[in-house]
Amino acid sequence: MSSSSAELAEVFSSIQGEGGLIGLRQVFVRFRGCNLQCDYCDTPTDFSAEPCLAEQTPGRRDFVPVENPVALHRILSLIEGWHRGWPGVHHSVSITGGEPLVSHEILRSWLPHLRSLLPVYLETNGVMHTALELLIDHIDMIGMDIKIPSTSGCTDLWDDHRRFLRVAATKDVFVKVVVGEQTEEWEVERSAEIVGGEGREIPLILQPITRLDGTIGIAPVRVLELQEIASRYLRAVRVIPQTHKFMGQL
Numbered sequence: 001m002s003s004s005s006a007e008l009a010e011v012f013s014s015i016q017g018e019g020g021l022i023g024l025r026q027v028f029v030r031f032r033g034c035n036l037q038c039d040y041c042d043t044p045t046d047f048s049a050e051p052c053l054a055e056q057t058p059g060r061r062d063f064v065p066v067e068n069p070v071a072l073h074r075i076l077s078l079i080e081g082w083h084r085g086w087p088g089v090h091h092s093v094s095i096t097g098g099e100p101l102v103s104h105e106i107l108r109s110w111l112p113h114l115r116s117l118l119p120v121y122l123e124t125n126g127v128m129h130t131a132l133e134l135l136i137d138h139i140d141m142i143g144m145d146i147k148i149p150s151t152s153g154c155t156d157l158w159d160d161h162r163r164f165l166r167v168a169a170t171k172d173v174f175v176k177v178v179v180g181e182q183t184e185e186w187e188v189e190r191s192a193e194i195v196g197g198e199g200r201e202i203p204l205i206l207q208p209i210t211r212l213d214g215t216i217g218i219a220p221v222r223v224l225e226l227q228e229i230a231s232r233y234l235r236a237v238r239v240i241p242q243t244h245k246f247m248g249q250l
């Protein structure tokens with residue numbers, strides 16, 4: 001695969017449904033593949049021969065299949081067309097996945113071009129710090145996860161998250177932690193300590209886990225208790241669920 005083409009799952013325009021940029025309209029470029037296997041993952045991460053689904057009209061869900069790998073110029077011309085037809089609608093381009101940093105070599109050539117059209121927002125699981133170092137100059141905003149064992153099933157990522165945040169904190173960054181009924185207090189405390197170690201002002205978002213049936217998997221009072229713990233270390237701890245699902249957005 002050349003660095004001017006990438007394995008993509010989909011490209012579309014929608015409202016950002018979670019995290020610090022919630023409610024803003026973005027162009028989503030969703031890369032295939034991931035370096036983790038979270039228990040709650042609802043994103044297909046395999047490299048099957050399926051085409052990329054590319055929306056033609058922003059937000060109208062008129063997807064057409066585009067053969068993978070997708071060339072950069074196809075993405076650029078799509079966004080340029082949306083710029084002309086719908087000027088000012090999109091706040092930024094969301095580079096998402098899967099885990100987009102798995103494709104860091106491709107992103108190194110893609111991001112300067114994408115950034116010439118829109119600010120670049122990276123949505124990441126917050127682990128691949130070496131890849132982030134290579135790309136940080138081409139990124140404007142970062143939403144990173146801290147994966148806690150009780151909800152993600154991932155263990156021993158604490159040091160990777162700490163190193164990742166050290167690089168990410170040179171940009172506009174927030175951290176998201178998915179919490180559920182089974183989440184233990186020490187997990188939230190340790191997450192908040194890591195974030196606070198880089199700056200008390202860095203926003204932390206506690207995201208109540210959404211079950212497969214669409215219901216929230218943590219009691220309201222438990223969320224407040226976890227927020228109180230994290231707030232010992234940080235100035236801005238917000239509780240924000242995934243909103244795109246109940247709004248019927250992608």
Ligand code: SF4
Pocket residue numbers: 034035036037038040041042043045097098099125
């Ligand atoms: S990091 Fe995201 S895409 Fe990867 S397995 Fe976890 S939830 Fe799925």
